[in-house]
Amino acid sequence: MTEWYKEDLAFIHDVGFSDYALKSAAGILEILHQRHIRSGLVVDLGCGTGLWTQELAKADYQVLGVDISEAAIAIARTRVPNAEFRVESLFKTGIPPCNAVTAISECLNYLFDPDNQRETLNQLFHRIYHALIPGGVLVFDIIELGDVPVEMTKGFKEGKDWIVLVEKEEDHDLAILTRKIITFRKIGEYYRRDDEVHRQRLYKEEDIVTELSQVGFQVQTMRSYGQYTLPQGRVAFVAGKPG
Structure with missing residues (x-):
């Protein structure tokens, strides 16, 4: 059992902090539809308790969810029994050929994953790029410097x-x-x-845009997923692989 998002926090996060995933869902689905991704495999990195995974399954996507928390994955497997889940580091898990990859709710920032080194984030972008089909898309969000306005x-x-x-x-x-x-x-x-x-670890929007562009992605940033405005200090990235 990992030392983070253990049984009680995983439960509390699921029942008390579901808004981020659920309110983001419609906007992210629209991003996929705009890119003509209406079916196929979506890899949900940092899937947590499977709230966003469930919305993908409802929309008839195949889903692979990956999270380092055993307790969170246990809830996710109950919530979305027809999805595949792995208890693994999202920075090291194998990413199969897929139509889209998502990493919602700042999961790329977390340092409790020992595999989250600065260079492994860039390596992850490369691995995702090669796993995506032409025209595929990576959608994720991060916390920037300045999240806490006071000390x-x-x-x-x-x-x-x-x-x-x-x-x-x-x-x-x-x-x-x-x-x-x-x-x-x-x-x-x-x-x-x-x-x-x-x-x-906190990032700067422009640094992430530069890294994604160097990998080969066409990058767009936003402060909302559809009608849902992200909390202060968050920025979302839509990184498309040219078709």
């Missing part, structure tokens, strides 16, 4: 039988965002506490 911010969110507290701190010099997360989840009569620390 440190704290917040919390609660549901029927859970609460999560988050402290965020950005090191601008190192371009690292640290999130300290404490969860309380009711199990039987009592609440169970768990703690996780997530570190994320």
Whole structure:
């Protein structure tokens, strides 16, 4: 079992933080349709609990979901039983020939994946490019530098039988965002506490555009997926492989 997005945080993220994936879905599907990708295999990197995977399956795509969290994949397999899932690093997993690749909700930023080195991101772009069919597309989003407007911010969110507290701190010099997360989840009569620390490498939009272009992609950036405006500090990329 990995040390990140363990059972309780995976559950809380699924029931309490589904908006990002679900509100993005219509806009991303429209991107695929605009590029005449209405069927075939979509590889969902960092698929989490399978919220976006399920929307792809509903739209009659074949889906391969990849995530490093065993707990998240367990939920995803229950949610989308007709999809294929792997518990693997998205930076090292084999990417089969496919029509599209997605990596939604800043999953390319996470440093708890030991395979997430700066050079492996560029290698991933190359591997995706070669896996995509001509006319295929890569859609993903990242967090940029400046996500935290002040030195440190704290917040919390609660549901029927859970609460999560988050402290965020950005090191601008190192371009690292640290999130300290404490969860309380009711199990039987009592609440169970768990703690996780997530570190994320922050990027600049122009640097990612340059890397994608050098690989051969035709790149477009946006601050929304369709009608859904991304949270502050996020930018989405649509990288097409020429047909």
